[in-house]
Amino acid sequence: MASAATTAGITDTTRVSETLEVCLTLMKEEGDGDTFSNAVETLFKIFSNAYNNPKEEKYRRLKKSNKTFHDKVWQYDGAQQFMLAVGCIEMEDSVFLPSDVDFSSALQILQQYHRSQSHPATENHSGMSPEQKAKSQHLEKERQKHLEQMRRMKEEKKRISDQIKADRKEIDTRETKASRARNITKGANIKRFEDIGVDLNRGGG
Structure with a gap:
């Protein structure tokens, strides 16, 4: 029998995974297939580098002004929400990936999406199990909720x-x-020679 702590951990992991899937769905709707594939691939590289090089600062701090990072990832709201949901911290001019955050879940989901893009499968909703249908409906509700939050x-x-x-x-x-x-005011305070009794037309001596 699973302990309460174990059950809570599984629930939290599931909730995070669902949130990340919703973020990727939002990101997919913001561009075409190539744009989405590039974003997923770039995110996978970002988190892989941080995961495999935990002590390397250069892999943990991403400048928003970096053209590759901005154009392929950060300009998309779904990608921003994905990184923040994983545990990244947005700063004024950069995005920081904390060393105490586990990126394994993000990497797993990104890998799954990357594979699905490389080998797309034809959807067959009629063949879904009740659990799959329930999950699909739940993700759609979450997607709509996130869209509304992002709009606001x-x-x-x-x-x-x-x-x-x-x-x-x-x-x-x-x-x-x-x-x-x-x-x-300064111009009004300027005194002329006549104002102080000096006659410039009068010869000296």
């Missing part, structure tokens, strides 16, 4: 970005007006 996140990010731009524009406008006002 995008809207919130856009709102914050637009607000920052508006605030910056308002500050720039104020600074420009203040600078002009200071220049006008």
Whole structure:
């Protein structure tokens, strides 16, 4: 009989696996087949390098500005959600893969998807077992939920970005007006020779 701790561990692992599968499904919907295959392959290389070289910092810190990483992986919301769900940490200019995170589950799922892309099988929903159908329905519900969450996140990010731009524009406008006002004030305080009693037309001596 399995202990409660073992059962909880299996449940958590299953939940993580389902979340990762949903993220990959979202990623697949964001591009064509080649785009998805390249993203899966790149993610597999990223996690393989980190898994096989736990002490190498260069494999654990990925710069968002890196063209290959950005174009093949980070520009896709599904890929971002996948990496964060695995345990990666997003920083301002990079993504960090902690050394205490086990990437074996991610590697296993990525490998499965990579194989399925290389050797696609024809889907046969009518031949699904009740358990497979239930899992498929569950994944679809999770996918829809994640899509809605991502849509809200995008809207919130856009709102914050637009607000920052508006605030910056308002500050720039104020600074420009203040600078002009200071220049006008300085000009008004300049005294002419006549103001201090000096007659430039009068000869000296």
